[in-house]
Amino acid sequence: MSPAPSRQKLKTACDQVAATDPALARAYEVIGVPVWRAHAPSYALLGRLISHQQISLSAAAAIWGRVEDFLGDVTAGNMLDADPEAIRACGMSRPKVAHLMSIAEAMVSGQLDLERVCAAPLDEARRELLAVRGIGPWTAELFLLYAVGAMDAFPTADIGLMEAHKRLGTYDTRMETRAFTAHAERWRPCRGVAAHLLWGWLHVDRARGAAPGGG
Structure with a gap:
């Protein structure tokens, strides 16, 4: 849906x-x-949002395209299995790679559950996202817009x-x-x-x- x-x-x-x-x-x-702008709730969406922070749309698209090509299926598990330096070689900055790894760890451990986020009231969903290192207010609000359809995010x-x-x-x-x-x-x-x-x-x-x- x-x-x-x-x-x-x-x-x-x-x-x-x-x-x-x-x-x-x-x-x-x-x-x-x-x-x-509707997207399925996924690690890949969060990763794409991280990649688009503070750089041009064209540069971000090119960098994230290389990450997708390298990982194949962009999942939290595949990110954790990857060499961080290989992700950096795709054009990602060191802080962004650290954020991608932190978010992946939170999802694999269950600290961040995207199904739970999507079902929660907006304030609760926001709190769960912001509790994860690497997810700031901009990323959280865009996720709530795109993956939850929150009309006031x-x-x-x-x-x-x-x-x-x-x-x-x-x-x-x-x-x-x-x-x-x-x-x-x-x-x-x-x-x-x-x-x-x-x-x-x-x-x-x-x-x-x-x-x-x-x-």
Whole structure:
């Protein structure tokens, strides 16, 4: 079963958040109801999120592709069986390799149970994820969005979200993380839907810029 909210739930939520913020209203006008980024709950998803931290999408995709090619089936067990230096050779930094190993150990030991996370109330699910060394707030919130379909999960420090909101809101400067987090409070309990509107708009805007004749 897909973790994505139904299209009707998304539309209702889009109507709600668009009414609270002109920037979201503009995004909604451009893209309509966004496609939810749904993924199966797995170690591979957590690993991919770790690989995408603080580097460009294209670089992260290339690095994680090499990890997938090396491991074959990306599971916690296969990661623990691998030589950490071989994972580093795929392009992963030493801290990220340590995080991948720590998360794998937590899953194999039962400290982290993704079925339990997906079935738990949002705050409990968040606590279980954050208790694992290597899973920070950004990774936890994205997992809750993608694998659980939590409509109020929200990666507050996501640069793409902050940049999209700045441009849609015609602000002179991008909000700092603390200010953006406070601003996003008005979008509860649908902050994850707001995130999908902003990501969706950013994707369309980038595609326009990449098209022949684009800016």
